[in-house]
Amino acid sequence: MYEVTSQIDISDMARGAVFLGAGGGGDPYVGELFVSAQIEAGRFPRVAAPHEIPDDAFVVSIAGMGAPTILVENLISERALLELVRRTETLHNRKVDALISIEMGGVNSMFPLGLGARLGLPVIDADGMGRAFPHLEMTSFSVYGCRASPLVLLDDLGSLITIDVVDDRRTEELARTNVVAMGALLNGSFYPMSGADAKRTAVAGTITQTLEIGRAIREARHASADPVHALLAYLNSSGENQHARLLFDGKIADVSHETRDGWHWGQALVRNASGDELTIDIQNEYIVARRNGRTVTVVPDIIATLDRESAEPLTAEMLRYGQRIAVVGFSAAPIMRRAEGLAVFGPRKFKLDEDFVGVEDLVTA
Amino acid sequence: MYEVTSQIDISDMARGAVFLGAGGGGDPYVGELFVSAQIEAGRFPRVAAPHEIPDDAFVVSIAGMGAPTILVENLISERALLELVRRTETLHNRKVDALISIEMGGVNSMFPLGLGARLGLPVIDADGMGRAFPHLEMTSFSVYGCRASPLVLLDDLGSLITIDVVDDRRTEELARTNVVAMGALLNGSFYPMSGADAKRTAVAGTITQTLEIGRAIREARHASADPVHALLAYLNSSGENQHARLLFDGKIADVSHETRDGWHWGQALVRNASGDELTIDIQNEYIVARRNGRTVTVVPDIIATLDRESAEPLTAEMLRYGQRIAVVGFSAAPIMRRAEGLAVFGPRKFKLDEDFVGVEDLVTA
Numbered sequence: 001m002y003e004v005t006s007q008i009d010i011s012d013m014a015r016g017a018v019f020l021g022a023g024g025g026g027d028p029y030v031g032e033l034f035v036s037a038q039i040e041a042g043r044f045p046r047v048a049a050p051h052e053i054p055d056d057a058f059v060v061s062i063a064g065m066g067a068p069t070i071l072v073e074n075l076i077s078e079r080a081l082l083e084l085v086r087r088t089e090t091l092h093n094r095k096v097d098a099l100i101s102i103e104m105g106g107v108n109s110m111f112p113l114g115l116g117a118r119l120g121l122p123v124i125d126a127d128g129m130g131r132a133f134p135h136l137e138m139t140s141f142s143v144y145g146c147r148a149s150p151l152v153l154l155d156d157l158g159s160l161i162t163i164d165v166v167d168d169r170r171t172e173e174l175a176r177t178n179v180v181a182m183g184a185l186l187n188g189s190f191y192p193m194s195g196a197d198a199k200r201t202a203v204a205g206t207i208t209q210t211l212e213i214g215r216a217i218r219e220a221r222h223a224s225a226d227p228v229h230a231l232l233a234y235l236n237s238s239g240e241n242q243h244a245r246l247l248f249d250g251k252i253a254d255v256s257h258e259t260r261d262g263w264h265w266g267q268a269l270v271r272n273a274s275g276d277e278l279t280i281d282i283q284n285e286y287i288v289a290r291r292n293g294r295t296v297t298v299v300p301d302i303i304a305t306l307d308r309e310s311a312e313p314l315t316a317e318m319l320r321y322g323q324r325i326a327v328v329g330f331s332a333a334p335i336m337r338r339a340e341g342l343a344v345f346g347p348r349k350f351k352l353d354e355d356f357v358g359v360e361d362l363v364t365a
Numbered sequence: 366m367y368e369v370t371s372q373i374d375i376s377d378m379a380r381g382a383v384f385l386g387a388g389g390g391g392d393p394y395v396g397e398l399f400v401s402a403q404i405e406a407g408r409f410p411r412v413a414a415p416h417e418i419p420d421d422a423f424v425v426s427i428a429g430m431g432a433p434t435i436l437v438e439n440l441i442s443e444r445a446l447l448e449l450v451r452r453t454e455t456l457h458n459r460k461v462d463a464l465i466s467i468e469m470g471g472v473n474s475m476f477p478l479g480l481g482a483r484l485g486l487p488v489i490d491a492d493g494m495g496r497a498f499p500h501l502e503m504t505s506f507s508v509y510g511c512r513a514s515p516l517v518l519l520d521d522l523g524s525l526i527t528i529d530v531v532d533d534r535r536t537e538e539l540a541r542t543n544v545v546a547m548g549a550l551l552n553g554s555f556y557p558m559s560g561a562d563a564k565r566t567a568v569a570g571t572i573t574q575t576l577e578i579g580r581a582i583r584e585a586r587h588a589s590a591d592p593v594h595a596l597l598a599y600l601n602s603s604g605e606n607q608h609a610r611l612l613f614d615g616k617i618a619d620v621s622h623e624t625r626d627g628w629h630w631g632q633a634l635v636r637n638a639s640g641d642e643l644t645i646d647i648q649n650e651y652i653v654a655r656r657n658g659r660t661v662t663v664v665p666d667i668i669a670t671l672d673r674e675s676a677e678p679l680t681a682e683m684l685r686y687g688q689r690i691a692v693v694g695f696s697a698a699p700i701m702r703r704a705e706g707l708a709v710f711g712p713r714k715f716k717l718d719e720d721f722v723g724v725e726d727l728v729t730a
Contacts, residue, residue, distance in 0.1 A: 157531075158531065159528075159529070159530040159531070159535065159539075160527075160528070160529040160530070161526065161527070161528055161529075161539065162525075162526065162527040163524075163525070163526055164524070164525040164526075165524040165525070166522075166523065166524070170524065173546065174524075174526065174543070174546055174547065177542060177543070177546045178539070178542070178543065181538065181539055181542045182539070
């Protein structure tokens with residue numbers, strides 16, 4: 001268990017969350033503001049290792065659901081979040097003991113930190129993806145037996161929907177329908193689970209990972225002439241199952257964005273001086289990167305776009321024509337790469353006609 | 366309080382419910398089967414006058430929600446209805462003391478009778494419309510201060526949605542969205558209220574009214590050469606605020622039906638030997654009848670279509686080209702005709718460019 005007392009740490013976490021967000025998850029800036037306000041008020045987020053949470057604790061995920069392009073236009077309402085927790089406790093007839101992030105990418109990695117600080121609740125150093133994904137059921141929680149529902153959706157006017165469905169894919173469809181009907185972005189509580197469930201099903205250590213990635217980038221800017229390569233060196237030394245590869249170094253030649261059905265679709269094309277091309281397909285997050293037509297990283301592994309000079313991670317919305325970027329492939333956590341997980345969030349679930357191969361096998365070091 | 370022990374009474378009630386259903390509400394036949402099965406099992410529906418229900422009783426409306434054309438294809442699942450009541454009691458953390466119909470037209474007038482018999486709960490002799498209407502907020506309950514939510518929607522697979530929204534018009538939109546998303550027809554519990562609320566806001570006496578109308582039609586077939594005129598005579602003598610008029614006597618020259626957005630739209634054209642025409646506009650229910658272009662009955666007053674020979678009431682789905690029918694206008698209950706009610710279910714709420722005028726003033730006796 002550690003407390004986060006420094007604004008620099010929060011800003012590092014937000015930076016790391018954009019990296020793990022794989023282009024999606026929304027700009028964590030509004031989440032960062034929310035956490036910063038808590039720290040200024042003397043309320044520090046407490047990050048607890050999974051083993052520090054009692055087995056019988058009641059744990060939920062609090063997250064925003066909706067199109068990330070709309071998310072950035074909405075400030076987080078502290079009042080609405082507190083009401084959401086209160087309604088969740090009423091539904092389950094018990095107090096929430098700890099929060100956990102549903103995804104460790106973008107704004108949803110910051111929500112629980114701010115809300116946990118506000119409520120004095122620990123936030124578990126873990127999440128359901130180790131990245132961001134576009135669907136509610138695309139979590140290790142769901143794959144290993146937790147259920148996304150009963151879930152609560154609440155809008156800023158206090159309108160409340162609860163959904164209780166056995167199949168998480170169906171839950172996703174119904175929740176998405178309600179999010180669109182209620183205004184394209186909602187806060188919700190998802191995946192009510194026990195402490196034991198969290199330990200068994202979550203991707204562990206991911207809050208600390210955002211902090212360390214964000215810090216590595218910041219420090220590399222001072223210590224190295226090439227922060228992108230310094231970050232790659234850090235990532236490859238950060239754990240035996242962690243593999244990072246530089247996929248491409250070039251300029252954005254084209255980028256298309258479309259918001260449709262409450263979703264963000266698109267493709268980015270990057271070209272270098274030799275005429276090589278990298279394409280990145282977007283379905284809220286980066287789904288697959290192909291170099292000259294050959295897959296170099298594919299879901300659930302993480303594709304990150306970085307400003308070439310500063311190594312600042314960029315969400316898909318931030319990409320602009322002519323921008324000089326580095327594209328990095330980073331291995332998903334082992335729990336996310338097993339067959340039962342790939343059946344839910346592997347390439348074929350994004351309508352790609354290929355099987356998953358890890359970035360370390362697609363690109364030699 | 367009276368018990369309904371006779372299958373003939375149930376069949377009379379179903380007939381009367383089609384009359385009050387104003388063309389909509391769905392064929393009560395499946396509901397009639399459900400109630401009949403209870404009576405056969407020795408479980409008799411108990412109909413309680415509003416004043417017999419304690420002020421602090423917990424009362425809910427149980428109803429099917431969705432397109433009536435789909436309703437007739439779905440049998441009522443007793444198991445699903447019992448689960449719906451159980452989930453409603455869990456949500457409100459108290460036992461249901463009595464049931465009330467949301468509408469007294471078509472199948473939703475029979476649901477509570479069967480379920481009340483099954484559970485041993487009284488059904489209040491009253492409802493929220495004294496007829497059928499296409500929208501959840503179009504009730505005297507809502508007009509006089511009750512709320513449609515918190516409501517529970519449950520499908521046959523056990524998928525559950527609850528909605529809790531202050532504005533009943535918004536509740537209708539969200540509930541409709543979920544009904545369509547979950548499969549076009551759902552059972553739900555609506556308008557949780559106290560016994561005192563029921564007495565203050567409901568249209569009273571309407572279960573007994575369906576029984577008496579259905580019985581009057583059946584008896585007129587034996588006693589009279591013209592059951593339609595016998596029914597009119599009965600209706601006009603049945604209460605000082607009740608006015609019935611024969612609007613038209615002719616053959617169906619055209620009838621259009623369309624199911625769109627989970628709704629039933631259409632128009633019926635009736636012509637007589639003199640070349641006079643009556644049109645009936647349909648939005649799930651009959652909304653307005655115009656004789657040679659002039660309005661002769663308009664919502665919330667009731668338009669009923671009857672087989673010309675037998676006076677059997679016909680729903681809009683039953684109308685067929687060439688059929689000989691009588692069209693009757695019948696006054697809505699006084700509580701439904703006040704200004705605050707007309708603002709919610711008067712002609713302008715159905716996009717008609719006219720104000721409400723009662724059938725007794727539109728057509729002289």
